[in-house]
Amino acid sequence: MARVILGVGAGIAAYKACELLRLLKEAGHGVRVVPTPDALRFVGEPTWAALSGEPVATDVWSDVSAVPHVRLGQAADLVLVAPATADLLARAATGMAPDLLTATLLTARCPVVYAPAMHTEMWEHPATQHNVATLRERGAIVVEPAVGRLTGPDTGKGRLPEPAELFALAESILSSRTDRGVSPAPAVTRGGAGTGDGPVLAGRRVLISAGGTREELDPVRFLGNWSTGRQGYAFARSATARGADVTLVAANVELPDPAGVKIIRVVSARDMHAAMLAEAATADAIVMTAAVADFRPVARSESKIKKDGLVPEPIALAENPDILAGLSARRAADGPASQVIVGFAAETDPDLDAARAKLARKGCDLLVVNPVGNGRGFGGGDNEAVVLGADGSATPIPRRSKDALAGVVLNLVAARLKLVSCPIDRLLAAKLCQVTSLTDGEERGPSAVHLGVGYGGPSRQDGRPDQ
Numbered sequence: 001m002a003r004v005i006l007g008v009g010a011g012i013a014a015y016k017a018c019e020l021l022r023l024l025k026e027a028g029h030g031v032r033v034v035p036t037p038d039a040l041r042f043v044g045e046p047t048w049a050a051l052s053g054e055p056v057a058t059d060v061w062s063d064v065s066a067v068p069h070v071r072l073g074q075a076a077d078l079v080l081v082a083p084a085t086a087d088l089l090a091r092a093a094t095g096m097a098p099d100l101l102t103a104t105l106l107t108a109r110c111p112v113v114y115a116p117a118m119h120t121e122m123w124e125h126p127a128t129q130h131n132v133a134t135l136r137e138r139g140a141i142v143v144e145p146a147v148g149r150l151t152g153p154d155t156g157k158g159r160l161p162e163p164a165e166l167f168a169l170a171e172s173i174l175s176s177r178t179d180r181g182v183s184p185a186p187a188v189t190r191g192g193a194g195t196g197d198g199p200v201l202a203g204r205r206v207l208i209s210a211g212g213t214r215e216e217l218d219p220v221r222f223l224g225n226w227s228t229g230r231q232g233y234a235f236a237r238s239a240t241a242r243g244a245d246v247t248l249v250a251a252n253v254e255l256p257d258p259a260g261v262k263i264i265r266v267v268s269a270r271d272m273h274a275a276m277l278a279e280a281a282t283a284d285a286i287v288m289t290a291a292v293a294d295f296r297p298v299a300r301s302e303s304k305i306k307k308d309g310l311v312p313e314p315i316a317l318a319e320n321p322d323i324l325a326g327l328s329a330r331r332a333a334d335g336p337a338s339q340v341i342v343g344f345a346a347e348t349d350p351d352l353d354a355a356r357a358k359l360a361r362k363g364c365d366l367l368v369v370n371p372v373g374n375g376r377g378f379g380g381g382d383n384e385a386v387v388l389g390a391d392g393s394a395t396p397i398p399r400r401s402k403d404a405l406a407g408v409v410l411n412l413v414a415a416r417l418k419l420v421s422c423p424i425d426r427l428l429a430a431k432l433c434q435v436t437s438l439t440d441g442e443e444r445g446p447s448a449v450h451l452g453v454g455y456g457g458p459s460r461q462d463g464r465p466d467q
């Protein structure tokens, strides 16, 4: 159970925070609701008190002997502000503390998440964007608003993401505190501290593919696979929880949109190939979880193929582009060299030697080898894997939730990003990466053989030059 502060600003979406509160409470968390004084014009104090089972105050003058303006923030595991109004973001960015919520934002040393909601014009105003950038620089997670219906008849960017998605994001942040048993997070998340020591992927752009591609045979039939996109969506949530700016290329996924994520929808392998290549150049990390069809029908019938009592023709297939190998080749040709690329290898009978050969062939940095079929992998809420590194490392991840698995892999990504992008000699950086992996107790395996070779030792085993 965690201690959560649910801050509520004076926006029309305040009523949605009731649902968010209910979800947090049902998950067993202790939640103290701290509305701003004006927020009580939208949803009243009795509602918050009854749903949370805790007292509700908006100013710093109630229960003064308990010093709530300091204690609430100090004791919190997470501060989640939903909705965050333009005015509240401005007060937080400038460090003003005229009410209990803004005072709490200054004393919190835990992750702080703002979910802004306002009209598109208010969101896009340079003042608001400047405040958002300031808060992000200080380590807070500011979720991008959703696009859709706003308060009146108008639509646009500025909607509060769905409460279920904000809840999933909160759970992802809270669970990242416990990921460390397998893979230590490289930095402490301190959204409220103003130290710049923020979430491990703060300011990084992460591109993720999810779902299963479909290759059309005719207007009503396709060749496809069982992937639901759950693992990719878990990566999107976990990357957002680590402060990243996330773009998700989703193939035929029917899950709710993760909060604060840009989504590009595609159908076929070739659509996904084009979308991933278009987005790749500016990505710091790419995670390819999608199940992409290796082949497509050579021809697509314009009308529904009929039985007509005939023996059907065999379906002739053509090979689809290899997206993962293509992304690695693009990086090698055009950079950025510091980009980290993660592939997935879903196997019915995982063979680590074959997977290592695949890792080298694809030219990526990490390959997540996970068992699929017979109830494993696709669809369910859990997954297990071994993450192979191009540096020879192997990190087993025992069965756990897909969010938790994503968190462990992203910690490995963050460790690589941190080292390979620092402005010291790249060869030295690559060697430090191996040494750090071992001292963290994070990875095991053949990387140990590199330790004795010093800085003049052999280069990476995947054939790519050291970075």
Ligand SMILES: Cc1cc2nc3c(=O)[nH]c(=O)nc-3n(C[C@H](O)[C@H](O)[C@H](O)COP(=O)(O)O)c2cc1C
Binding pocket: 008, 009, 010, 011, 012, 013, 036, 037, 038, 039, 084, 085, 086, 087, 088, 117, 118, 119, 122, 151
């Ligand atoms: C009906 C109504 C709806 C409003 N909705 C929003 C909103 O969604 N987002 C926002 O930033 N401000 C909204 N405002 C303006 C804020 O309520 C106003 O800026 C207020 O001072 C913000 O208070 P806070 O800083 O305590 O959140 C709305 C005002 C009214 C009257």
